[in-house]
Amino acid sequence: MPHEHYISARIATKVIHAGQRPDPVTGAVMPPISVSSTYAQESPGVHKGFEYSRSHNPTRFALERMVAHLENTGISEEYDPSCGGFAFSSGLASISTCLELMDAGSHMVAMDDLYGGTNRLFSRVRARSQGLKITYADLTDEAKLRAAMTPQTKMVWVETPTNPNLKLADLKMIARIAKGISKECILVCDNTFASPIFQRPLEQGFDLVMHSSTKYLNGHSDVVGGLLATNDPQICAQLRFLQNAIGSVMGPFDAYLTLRGIKTLDIRMQRHAQSAMKIAKWLEAHAAVERVVYPGLPSHPQRALATRQMDGFGGMITIYLKGSLDEARRMLENVHIFALAESLGGVESLIEHPAIMTHASLSPDTRRLLGISDTMIRLSIGIEDADDLIADLEQGLAAAQKKNLTAEAQRTQRV
Ligand code: P1T
Secondary structure: OOHHHHOOOOHHHHHHHOOOOOOOOOOOOOOOOOOOOEOOOOEOOEOOOOOEOOOOOHHHHHHHHHHHHHOOOOOOOOOOOOOOEEEEOOHHHHHHHHHOOOOOOOEEEEEOOOOHHHHHHHHHHHHHHOOOEEEEEOOOOHHHHHHHOOOOOOEEEEEOOOOOOOOOOOHHHHHHHHHHHOOOOEEEEEOOOOHHHHOOHHHHOOOEEEEEOOOOOOOOOOOOOEEEEEOOHHHHHHHHHHHHHHOOEOOHHHHHHHHHHHOOHHHHHHHHHHHHHHHHHHHHOOOOEEEEEOOOOOOOOOHHHHHHHOOOOOOEEEEEEOOOHHHHHHHHHOOOOOEEOOOOOOOOOEEEOOOOOOOOOOOHHHHHHHOOOOOEEEEEOOOOOHHHHHHHHHHHHHHHHHHHHHHHHHHHHHO
């Protein structure tokens, strides 16, 4: 079906059909998992558009066209076989390929609050191997963005909502200010937490969107992958070259599974967000909880921006417990539906401790600066029954407090 057909479709329709068409040989409605690593040619250089699977794979192309349509790249299949969408073997592999858009020694500005692995790739790999000069700044603040930018800045890297603090970056504001200072700089948004259902950064003036498709897009915690989408024909051509030249492509099985997962992305995101709102409100009223961070709560300092920029508040909640690491540990050990595990965005609920787990690669100083404390806990709300999740958290929080009371009682007895 022609690309244009989907431009006006709503996103719940796009997640099923965009960029998809029946297999030309058999009419199969679902794309075959195309495993061949190479394709026969009639004569040297005469082929059906497929030469070698790192460069061209029909199953991967089907997924790439899907993400391109979801992020509204507006790039036609005549211009690029996957309409400006690109799939990689992990989220970090996709970020790594993005960084190759810059020459050695370039300056980039990055949000201070980022997934720990992204920060590690920037600071501990590419600063050394590519000589990147990276200025981290709290890009929620216009003045800090202005101070960080120079006319030579080549890239601005933003996560919104951020991992794990759920801070929001105003994409329109950043696009206006950053392009005003450095016309050439490429604006990249890691859209993993929001998914294209709730936020489409290309519509807000960004050039490139990145996803760890390991998370919401695949949604079933059984694939590691990364995706990029751009609406800029020049960046698209560069990425087409770089994806093949670097070679960290997504395999066809993973592309198929991710495409299958995306079919339910809209209904999953609605459920994640609905349950997260209910649970965030409940947590905010709980005596054992110091603070709840969720973009949909009136207490979130950027709720107005969230309402303006996003079509939903997402499924991630960050909380600070009262007490210390002991209380946090007891809660994490005593939940049963929530799995104590890294990652997020799957149908099952996950709970984790950023300081010890996902953000352990940051220096203790950086963690302190960002507020990633011993009592911070991150929740990825799955699509189970929200009341069952609340009951699970209730008994986890009770377990956290119980020992506390016992310790208190013991102290009293000793006195
Ligand atoms: O794990 P990988 O698919 O390579 O994606 C890295 C990545 C990039 N961006 C964001 C916002 C992420 O959250 C991640 C991975 N994050 C976790 C594993 C986590 O538990 O936070």
